Amino acid sequence: MALLDLKHVSKGYPHNKGVLPVLEDVSFSVEQGEFIAIVGPSGCGKSTLVRIINGIVPATSGQVLYNGRQVDGINLECALVFQSFALLPWMTVKANVEMGLEARGIELAERERIASVYIDKVGLDGFEEAYPRELSGGMKQRVGFARALAVEPKVLLMDEPFSALDALTAITLREELLDIWHSPDMSVHTLVMVTHIIEEAVELADRIIVMSSHPGRIAADIRVEIPRPRDRRTDEFNNLVDKVFSLIEERT
């Protein structure tokens, strides 16, 4: 059984007495341990889709099954990492990481213990008492990852996690994400990442779901067979980038 199963998911927003369709009949499944990238042009509904999987945005029709069961409301087995980091500026790194744990009713001593484990994992030791404005973008997104990982999710959802970062920072954080994914003592083995950067999807993912826009539909579902670590300078890599690019172009 697939870990996540999306069945005919559609989403529309009320607009001018009618409905503005954002997603239409999206179906795919995610196996335990897979790294899925969802790519598509802006406006294809990919950010809405990842929020529907998380449960913070309800679908208009269709179902999202987790382990074969429909989840009502927010799926507590999923955690979301945002492009904008979404940190609270008046709280320290440590407090930001603990935030999700507090929301789940975990008591203080346990919150502190868990937070320190994940602060350590993402390399934020030494930054516990720093405030977000003292941090570079890369350090801020490490806080975003630590906060998401601290709730020990089974699925890590990411919405353009590296898009707000400069190239050198993004290179470093992508490597660190792969290390986290391959780390045997992590609870999370299944990753779903939304990105508009095709090279990023080809470098990281096992499977790429290509979306077209207006409304968002699945244009292709491609397995990436290139062995890891993947070298961006090979023909194999660039051919796949071109293929995904042309699939997006055709449908848009």
Added chain:
Amino acid sequence: MPEQINPIPDCQLTWVFGLLETLEDRGGRDDGYRIARDLQFNFSDLLRVMKAAELFGFVSTPSGDVVLEPLGKKFLEFDVNQRKLLLREQLKKLSLFAYFIRLLRGQPDHSLPKEIVLEHLAMLLPNESPQKQFNTMVNWGRYAELFGYNKDEDRFYLDQE
């Protein structure tokens, strides 16, 4: 003759790590200008990254090229906590870090208010922005768990040794 204190380049450590990854992907050596162009990274920023990586002993920079040195390669193979340890040893060798380690050790609680640190920086490095030197020193020092800074208590301190 007082010892010579050298400034540190205003540069994020994550950039240094990204440069090392990039060099490894490119067979260990490339032209700095080409790296900046390929990554659409500001060239003057990249020069500071190269300078920092060189200070740590991770790269050398012969005639505009950047070459990954054995220590930089070792750094890439390390996990995050080994990286912090290695960086801590490298930072201790920098004159600016050595100066403040010594200064903080001489304080009763191994700490100083930020204002005092800025005054030392202004005196030691009159051509540099004390605030920028402080921010970079705090960021590097925090990563290496060598220095800490608590904004609420306005305390710059030795983290551990």
